[in-house]
Amino acid sequence: MRYRTTTPADEPGLHALWAAAFPDAATVAALWNRAPGRHGRTFAAEDGAGRLVSALHYQPRPIRSATGRVQRVGCVGGVATHPDARGQGHVRHLLAAAVDAMTADECAWSLLFTATPRVYEGAGWRSFGAPGWSGPLAGRAPHAGAAAVRPATRADLPALRALRDGFDAVRPLTTVRGADDWEHRVPVWYAAPARILVAEDHAASGHAGPVAPASAQAPPGAAPSGTPAGFAVLRHPAPRQAELAEIALAPGREADAAGALLSAAALHARAAGATTATVRLPADAAIVAALPRFLADPVPAPTHYGMARPLLAPAHDVLATVTAPTAFHWYADSF
Template sequence: MRLRPSTPADDRALPALWAVAFPDAPGLPALWAHDPGRQARTLVAADEQDTILAVLHWQPRPIRNAAGGVDVVGCVGSVASAPQARGRGLVRRLLGLAIDEMTRYGCAWSLMFSGTPGVYTGSGWAAFPASYLRGVAGPEAACGDRRVRPARPADLPRMAETHAAWNTNRPLTTVRSAADWADRFPHWYAPPIRVLATEDGDYVVIRPDTAEVLELAHGPGRPYALPTLLRAAVGELGGPGTVITLRVPIDAALTRAVGPLLSELSTGHTTFGLARPIQADRATVRTTVTAPGAIHWLGDAF
């Protein structure tokens, strides 16, 4: 068994392996292709015939910390094993190699998301909670708001400015680049997901088939935009009687804005996120991923 970086010769085998491991994510190879350094940071385990049996991809991303700064974080994704190779410790060995590479690169810590977090805890990653708010849409949800409409390409510059201001001091958020807005944002928020916006660049991202709010942002000095966005989102997600989930930071402003729209409010959390210290200490990393208001938006997934 040989552990090595991928090469262009693997560009057909990797999508085939990901198709088996992630049948519900056919766009994963396209997202991977947007990373210009993907070959060196895609690590594979290959047998004597050079058949790829396991793979992971990591990339450095700028993520805000709880102290108000920005960390270089080694983000790990696209982890997969061929069915016949599972249970042989290949992913664990690739994770060890990735940790070495992230250390040399200078990453402060590492982040990943998985529906099977127990696979990674033995290699030093620890799960952390992500909160959500859920409620039932009431009569007010039928009104909508005409100031909010489907986002247009021309809205993106204003949306990017709004996002940056909204998340300036928000731990666990990514400092988005122009490439993120051009490639990653539309990748993750493709139909059936919809993006709604105002003329000022305030926006909300909704998923009608699951009745979820996935992301929102409003500009400084526009507190009225939050209830405006939420009213439009709730109306678009099904109106009165619909059970709606908001995967956004829960604070007093959100609670006030959503109160007239949703009843039977409850909170819950998921534990798909995992973090591991690299250069930073474990307590510092934990402070960031569990800080009040901390969130990693789906549009920044990797």
């Protein structure tokens, strides 16, 4: 068995390996294909026949720390082993190589998300939790407030970016998104049937309005008609299931925007055939207060998929970041 970094000639083998391991292999490959320096940061196990049987990659990402300082973090993803090569320690070898490379790449620490934490614990990663709730979808009336909600269009991109930057300004564990993230990463992770809902504040102009019905569609490329008060992302991870995966709220408008967005999300989710839902959002006061507008009986459902490993940063600094009360990592920043 040979362990090495990949070359452009390995791309068909990597794509085949990911296709055998992931239901969303096309998404994994699409994002990896755009990653700068990807081959030098992708590690693979090659058998005697020249077949890639195991692989993983890391990508440095700018992530906010507990103090608000932006750190270079080695984000590990694409971890896959062919079914007939599992249980042979390939991932352990690849993780060791990745740790050395991330340290040389001046990454302060490493981040990954997994449903199989035991694979990584022996290599120094430790799990941390994230808030969440689940339950049946709410059937409440539309939110009566100053914010009206509609599906986002590409014309909303500058407003969405500004809302995201403002909401995350001091939020630990969030990624500092650049133009390429908004142009390519966000559309990949939030492709249809997911949708981004925008809340517009018409109070200043005296044109307050109700939540847009689930059937309403803004015309392609339509210009925003009010001041953006927030946005939320509604996903459908499984049949008859919905998930709120991201939110951003404008300062001073948190309560009204959260209520409007969660009410509208429930209407859209029901129109798509969902009956149950999960919420993967931070436990901010405005979000928690608005939960009954999306879930009829919100039940806490925290997750422990996140794992962190110190590299150059002290372990206590990394722990402070991933366990901070307001810490959160958005789905569209997956790797």
